[in-house]
Amino acid sequence: MPATKIGVRDRLHRFDMRYTPYILIAPFFLLFLVFGLFPLIFNGAVSLRTWRLDDPTRDGWAGFENFTRLFGDTEFWNALGNTFGIFLLSTVPQLFAALIIANILNRRLRATTWFRVGALLPYITPVVASTLIFDVVFAKQYGLANWVLSLGGVDGVDWRAEKWSSWLAIATMVNWKWIGYNALLYLAAMQSVPRDLYEASALDGASPWKQLWKITVPGIRPVVIFTVVLSTIGGLQLFTEPMLFEPNPQAATGGARGEWQTIAQLIYKVGWKDLNLGYAAAMSWALFLIIVIVAIVNALITNRVGGGKK
Amino acid sequence: MGRAPQDTPGSIWNYVVLVGIIAFFAFPLYWMFVIATGTDADLANIPPKVLPGSRFLDNVREVFGLSEVYFSASLINSFFVSTITTVSVLFFCSLAGFAFAKLRFKGRNALMVIVILTLTVPNQLGIVALYIVMGKMPSSDGTGWNGTLAAVIVPGLVNAFGVFYMRQFIIGSVPDELIEAARVDGATTLRTYWSIVVPAIRPALAVLGLLSFVTSWNDFQWPLITLGGTEFPTSMVALSDLASGNYVLYRRVLAGAFLATVPLLIMLFVGGKQIVRGIMEGAVKH
Numbered sequence: 380m381p382a383t384k385i386g387v388r389d390r391l392h393r394f395d396m397r398y399t400p401y402i403l404i405a406p407f408f409l410l411f412l413v414f415g416l417f418p419l420i421f422n423g424a425v426s427l428r429t430w431r432l433d434d435p436t437r438d439g440w441a442g443f444e445n446f447t448r449l450f451g452d453t454e455f456w457n458a459l460g461n462t463f464g465i466f467l468l469s470t471v472p473q474l475f476a477a478l479i480i481a482n483i484l485n486r487r488l489r490a491t492t493w494f495r496v497g498a499l500l501p502y503i504t505p506v507v508a509s510t511l512i513f514d515v516v517f518a519k520q521y522g523l524a525n526w527v528l529s530l531g532g533v534d535g536v537d538w539r540a541e542k543w544s545s546w547l548a549i550a551t552m553v554n555w556k557w558i559g560y561n562a563l564l565y566l567a568a569m570q571s572v573p574r575d576l577y578e579a580s581a582l583d584g585a586s587p588w589k590q591l592w593k594i595t596v597p598g599i600r601p602v603v604i605f606t607v608v609l610s611t612i613g614g615l616q617l618f619t620e621p622m623l624f625e626p627n628p629q630a631a632t633g634g635a636r637g638e639w640q641t642i643a644q645l646i647y648k649v650g651w652k653d654l655n656l657g658y659a660a661a662m663s664w665a666l667f668l669i670i671v672i673v674a675i676v677n678a679l680i681t682n683r684v685g686g687g688k689k
Numbered sequence: 690m691g692r693a694p695q696d697t698p699g700s701i702w703n704y705v706v707l708v709g710i711i712a713f714f715a716f717p718l719y720w721m722f723v724i725a726t727g728t729d730a731d732l733a734n735i736p737p738k739v740l741p742g743s744r745f746l747d748n749v750r751e752v753f754g755l756s757e758v759y760f761s762a763s764l765i766n767s768f769f770v771s772t773i774t775t776v777s778v779l780f781f782c783s784l785a786g787f788a789f790a791k792l793r794f795k796g797r798n799a800l801m802v803i804v805i806l807t808l809t810v811p812n813q814l815g816i817v818a819l820y821i822v823m824g825k826m827p828s829s830d831g832t833g834w835n836g837t838l839a840a841v842i843v844p845g846l847v848n849a850f851g852v853f854y855m856r857q858f859i860i861g862s863v864p865d866e867l868i869e870a871a872r873v874d875g876a877t878t879l880r881t882y883w884s885i886v887v888p889a890i891r892p893a894l895a896v897l898g899l900l901s902f903v904t905s906w907n908d909f910q911w912p913l914i915t916l917g918g919t920e921f922p923t924s925m926v927a928l929s930d931l932a933s934g935n936y937v938l939y940r941r942v943l944a945g946a947f948l949a950t951v952p953l954l955i956m957l958f959v960g961g962k963q964i965v966r967g968i969m970e971g972a973v974k975h
Contacts, residue, residue, distance in 0.1 A: 392875075399878040400794035403784040407847045408800075411807055414844040418815030418822055425818050480710060488699040488707075496961035497711040499968075503953045504718060505907040507925045508946035511932055512717040515724060515939055521733045523720070559714055560968070567969035574693035587694070595694070608809075616813050619909045622929070629933045643813070643910070650817055651914060660817040667814045 419667075422660045430657035432650075445661035455662065457637050458645040459669075461546070465621075465641065466614040468550035469557075474606060476554070477561035482591055484562065485569045495566075498559030510552055510623040517548045517624075524548075545624065545639040552620045557613075561606050565599060572598035600682070607681045611674045615666065618643040642666050718950065725749075725944035732939055748944035752931070759920065760945055763927035767949070770841050770923060771905040777846040778901045779894050785847070786855025787886050791868050792878065801856070807849040813910065819844070820914060840915040841923065845905055851897055854971060858893040859886060896967030899960050903953055924949045 429441045449455055480498070484491060501509065516523045517538040525535035538548045576594050585593065596603065621633050621641045631648040633640025640648075642662065650659030724732065726745040731738050752760050788794070789801050812819075823840045824833035834840040863886055871881045887894075909925045916922035922930070928949060931942045957964065 395877050400788040400792040403788040406781040407785045407852055410847050415812050418818035422815045422818040483703050483707060485694045486697050486699040486703060488703060492962060494707050494711060495965045497714055499957060499964060500714045503903050503957050504950055505925060507909050507928050508950050509717050511942055511946050512721045523737055526737055563968050577693040612811055616811060623932060627933055628929050656817050663814045663817055
């Protein structure tokens with residue numbers, strides 16, 4: 380073989396070894412930079428400006444005007460309260476129910492695959508579609524929820540009239556969607572908890588309930604923390620359910636008096652209905668900070684409760 | 690006594706509870722179908738009608754016949770968007786996953802840490818700026834990408850979860866010796882990827898493909914922002930248009946919702962086992 384040919388081949392080979400890896404990962408990083416990281420940072424710049432969609436000439440610096448306005452904005456505080464209310468009503472029962480279901484599925488049962496696939500039905504259902512269904516279920520006059528209540532002799536509830544009832548209805552939709560998914564995550568983790576721990580505790584006469592709290596839950600702590608963080612991030616950004624619970628979604632008001640308007644929904648309203656992108660950007664930065672703080676606090680608490688004192 | 694929960698036979702009550710829970714999960718889908726097959730009068734029936742009616746095809750025909758919302762076009766748009774996104778995610782994420790799992794290059798670990806960090810960054814929070822960025826994208830008429838499908842497709846072409854998932858799977862399922870043997874035989878990196886890695890990761894590709902399709906199909910917030918008010922949005926935005934206004938016909942809206950859910954139900958029916966396994970494996974490795 381001629382020496383030059385080997386040289387070219389050799390050089391190609393070296394180029395391949397050295398640079399191809401970067402070419403392979405480049406698409407991810409390029410797209411992330413342009414459509415993920417840059418908007419997030421640029422959002423900070425937009426929040427310091429007067430940026431209106433209907434009047435592009437008004438694009439000067441606003442300083443911290445958008446942020447100071449936030450503090451006196453009752454709509455913002457109302458939305459923040461709603462977001463936390465719905466968040467608590469959904470996350471806590473959701474993860475608790477997921478834990479119980481996973482614990483059942485962790486027993487020796489028939490047809491477990493069937494149950495597991497069934498648990499994913501809500502996960503694959505579009506939130507838009509399921510929310511529209513729950514709209515009918517929680518209708519005031521002919522809704523199924525009120526009919527069931529009437530069977531128990533309870534008067535019908537106007538689900539969209541009060542904060543508590545609208546929060547409960549929306550939390551039900553969120554719980555429906557995520558219980559099964561979280562149960563599968565817990566089940567996966569439960570299967571790798573060492574069995575000799577159970578054997579030892581059974582010798583001490585521990586009940587199944589006690590085993591669940593003393594062995595299983597501490598054993599799957601990392602996954603519990605993961606789900607808590609995940610549902611915090613998702614729960615505080617709740618958008619579709621409150622949007623479509625509204626009889627007229629285009630308004631984005633979250634009820635006649637903002638009973639269930641969430642922050643994500645308010646950001647949409649301020650940005651694309653009131654056309655004030657600068658103020659909407661300030662809100663989303665505030666929400667970002669809130670999410671980070673809550674996620675950290677939650678992770679710390681979960682770590683404590685789960686027995687991570689070591 | 691003395692047994693792990695996994696060894697304890699489930700009692701009849703376990704089955705009762707589980708069947709009740711599955712019924713709760715399946716119920717909204719069933720109810721959607723019931724209303725999609727009914728008349729306006731059926732909706733105002735007390736006690737509620739619990740069996741499907743016979744008007745499903747009429748309602749579907751009505752949804753497709755609407756001139757305010759082009760529902761059939763929106764379904765085609767959703768198929769288009771989700772298919773392109775899925776193919777792209779599978780290709781680029783498996784390439785990147787392969788690089789992170791098996792290739793040696795400077796800065797590999799630091800870059801992987803960045804990928805993992807981006808998993809926790811909620812992109813939604815930069816949505817205002819993303820809208821502005823899209824407005825600045827080059828286009829023939831100078832108005833940017835907002836209002837076009839490009840704005841929906843391009844940000845979803847790759848994602849951090851896909852890269853992470855592929856990396857984990859490739860580490861565990863493609864032996865280093867096989868890669869090295871291919872190298873010794875003179876195979877290029879791409880050739881190695883195509884003839885050794887791809888055949889070995891087919892199950893993972895199936896799971897990631899199903900999950901990507903579902904995520905893309907179901908996305909609502911960003912498509913609503915960038916496509917809201919346009920004539921040809923995706924099906925989720927079209928559904929929210931159907932449900933807007935003072936006089937909403939739920940049998941029609943839910944017939945549309947049912948049509949937009951069926952493709953995903955089929956995917957779950959066909960690939961359910963794989964999706965379950967994929968989600969559970971992903972959980973343990975986190």
